[in-house]
Amino acid sequence: MITDIYNWQNQAEQYFIQEKYSQAAKLYEEAIAIEPNTISYYCHLGLLLLLQGQEAEAQMTWMLPMTEADEEQLEIWTNELFQFLQIEAERREIREEYSIAWLIRQHMREVNPIDINNLLHILQLCLKLEKFEEIKDLHEWGIIEILNEPESLNINSELLIQVLEEILNTAPLHAINLNLVEACLPYFSDTYQCFCLILTTAMTIGHTLRQPLLAAELLKLHLQLEPENVEILRHLAVFYQDARHYSQGIETAKLCYSLSEGLADKIFALHLLLRGLMSAGGYWQEICETCEELEGIYQEFIKAQPISLEEARILRLLTPSFAIPHIKDTPANFRAIHNKVAEIFNTDIQTLAKSQGKKYDAQEKKLKTPSKKLKIGYISYALRNHSVGWLARWLFQHHDQDKFDIHTYFVNYQLVDDFLQDWYVQKAGNAHKLGMNGLKIAEQIYQDEIDILIDLDSITLDITSEVMALKPAPIQVTWLGWDASGIPAIDYYIADPYVLPDDAQNYYTEKIWRLPQTYIAVDGFEVGVPTLRREDLNIPGDAVVYLSAQRGYKRHPETTKWQMQIIKQVPNSYFLIKGLSEEEAIKRFFYQIAEEEGVDCSRLRFLPQVSLESVHRANLGIADIVLDTYPYNGATTTLETLWMGIPLVTRVGEQFAARNSYTMMINAGVTQGIAWTDEEYIEWGVCLGKDASLRQQISWQLRQSRHTAPLWNGKQFTLEMENAYEQMWQRYVEEK
Missing domain, CATH: 1.25.40 (Serine Threonine Protein Phosphatase 5, Tetratricopeptide repeat)
Incomplete structure (x- = not known):
């Protein structure tokens, strides 16, 4: 109480x-x-x-x-x-x-x-x-x-x-x-x-979580406060394009360009515009004009040096070069400009790092005793469901981890449902799941005392380019991702006897390291159940079916003219077109050229995308002949075509991107379909369309090649890569 x-x-x-x-x-x-x-x-x-x-x-x-x-x-x-x-x-x-x-x-x-x-x-x-x-x-x-x-x-x-x-x-x-x-x-x-x-x-929503449209809607809100914020507009253009809202992406990129004042900003704005135009497909005249303007501003930028730039603008310098080889096959001229920009990029990145107290003395590292393992590092954002992810896996599968200490640096690692990424994490040796901070990634590589660092991205990711420019490893190599990046801090570029012409070293800053047979090999591909049938496409069973399966930015009008001339000369033939692009724009592009060349548009079919890679490969089987693109060939699609036993017609050029299919066909043991001139491309296309027995012979050769050809021998390829690493290290030791 x-x-x-x-x-x-x-x-x-x-x-x-x-x-x-x-x-x-x-x-x-x-x-x-x-x-x-x-x-x-x-x-x-x-x-x-x-x-x-x-x-x-x-x-x-x-x-x-x-x-x-x-x-x-x-x-x-x-x-x-x-x-x-x-x-x-x-x-x-x-x-x-x-x-x-x-x-x-x-x-x-x-x-x-x-x-x-x-x-x-x-x-x-x-x-x-x-x-x-x-x-x-x-x-x-x-x-x-x-x-x-x-x-x-x-x-x-x-x-x-x-x-x-x-x-x-x-x-x-x-x-x-x-x-x-x-x-x-x-x-x-x-x-x-x-x-x-x-x-x-x-950035997190659009890139890491892969929801570009939601990211775009979020950015649009900030424009209520700052309608002309160029940085917001840059990313908005990218997210629209990633969401395949190409018209909005193109218009936003044009607005970026109109608001850009400095040369570096103009370069990147033109990149965004080209990215949108080329992904959509079909805007060829505008693409050529924009590309010419980009090269002109690059030249102005080079002449105007030195220009003081902050990190974000430095990082944007290299990626715009990606567009140019899709448009023309002039590697000596292209690399004269690109290599100079890469040199500026390299110098600016290193200067920036030093101003922040970061300096890597990888060249001064203590030499290993012969009995110790070489530490091999791989860096990439693309070790996932991506072309690089599909092609690099056999090297990881067959690596001798008793002989080499493997480290893999996953840039912008994403916790998403991606079985291929999960596979790489298991096969990566020491897996480092990293973000998008180039200095932190370089520091990690430097602290891990990597001997040879292999870049799988080239200029397709600015962060990877930044890491390579910082030189965190004594030997640095580019392989697979694109062409050579031209960054002076990179020592070697992996090629083979075919993918680059004999005089290529004249215009490459990196030392070209030619493997004895092929710069790429796979043990095969998973193939699912096809979802395409001829009757569903209203194509007769006895028709000759041509196929081109490439993204919109590889569609060159000159190559498309050759393809239409082939269709015109082969009776009862149809042309199937597949690849990411803006549907209406790419249709207008093909219909216009078909009409100009006298081909009935009813002989063209536009195929939808499929979600599974294995089904995509199975659907390739509907084709009798695949027609490659030029001046930028297929790479993964070429390998898939050859694995499926389908004859291919390719035009060989001078640049790396124009010789991919050539080296792959040579290393699969097939020469029928390799064209050295525009006329030969048309001739091979017509010949294969009219000669069913030749097609059968090539298909048989390709299927037999699975047991004998270098292209399908991932284990032998891995041994050759490992041998290259050892020789690179031996050279380094002798030079020191």
Whole structure:
């Protein structure tokens, strides 16, 4: 029985601290019986009941004094209760008792459903407790409506922005509410803070989580604050293009170019424009004009040196070169420009690193004793469901890990459902799952004391180029990803006797290391069940079917003219066209050339994409002949075609990209279909179309070659690569 007010309250507090809630509650029940008009007793008793899981009883206790209160008393009572619960919620948050804090704040929401700061705290607790479905259902709380009427609110803007940042950084995609982001925009006093938050989140969503359209929608919100923010527009163009909204991507890239002032910014804006035009396919005149403009600005940039650039602009210098070999086959001229830009890139990256106290003395590393393993490092963002991922795997499969210490550096590692990436992690030796910070990646490689670092990306990823320019390993090599990057810090470029002409060393800065037979080999491909049938495409069973399966940016009008001339000369022939592109643009492109060459457009078929690589390969079997692209050949598609035993017609050029199919056919033991002139390409196409027995002979040769040809011998290829590594190291030792 309560006799001393001070003593019983002190005792109740002690019970509360000791979490003896029932004993404390009993004391407050007795106090209410003695002093029924003391509001604070009801606050405490309700809280104690709530902490014991008696939510209904707690609600009834808090409501009890309200039943007979007038309007003024009711407001005083609810405010007191709200403040009381808020103090306890904050205490629980400090103690990281988030579940209890969340429960208390939910009851605060019952007391005052429009207190915005409490709602923000609930959102924050939902994130900590991973109650993402509640975040998704923001409309039920009315929080967005409240934010959109700021004049009547006392919003803690700092808390609001903190909660928004936590939502964008931790919530799954389905819980990210763009309406909430838009409602928060007026509360950013610092536009740059908003820019950093939205761009960082969009990069993660668009690239790491592969949701480019959602990333684009997020970036568009920031344009409400800064409609001409070029950095936002750059990324917006990329995300539109990645989402195959090519028209929007092209228009955004054009806007970027119109707003760009410096030469480096103009170079990258033209890259974005070419990326969109070429991916869409069919915009050939505009592509050629843009490419010519790019080369001109590159020349201006070279002449204007030295130009002081920050890291982001330096990183953007090399990738735009990717477009040019798709348009023309003039490697000596191309590399004269590209190598100079790569030299500037290399110098600027190293200068930047030194200014930040980073310097790698890999060339000064202590030489190994002959008995120690060579440390081989591979770096790539593409060891996943990607052309590089499909082609590099046999080297990883057959590597002698008793003889070599293998390290693999996964740039921008993504936790996604990708069986090929998972396979590489298992086969990678020491797998390093890394982000997109070039300096940190280079530091990791340097600390691992890698002897030979192999770049599988070339200029297709700026971060990999940055790492190679920093020279974290004494010997650096480019293989597979594209052509040679031209970066002076790279020592060797892997080729073979065929993929580069004899005089290629005259215009390469890297030492060309020619493997004895082939620069690539695979043990084969997984092949699924075909989903294409001739009758489904309204093609007669006795027709001759030609196929071209390449992305839109490899579609050159001159090559397409040759292909139409072949179709025209082969009776009862059809041409199947497959590859990522803008459907209407690529149709216009092919229909126009077909009409110019006198080919009925009804003989053309445009095939849809399929989700599985194995089904794509199976569907190649519908073709009698595959017609390669030029001046940029197929690579993975050529290997798949040859593996499926399908005759191929290719035009051999001078640059690496124009000789891929040539070296692959030679290393598969087949020469029929290799053309050295435009006329020969047409002749081979017509010959193979009209001569069924020749097609059968080539198909038989290709199937037999699986047992004998270098192209299908991944184990022998791996031995030759390993031998090359040992010879490179021996040269390095002798030079030192």
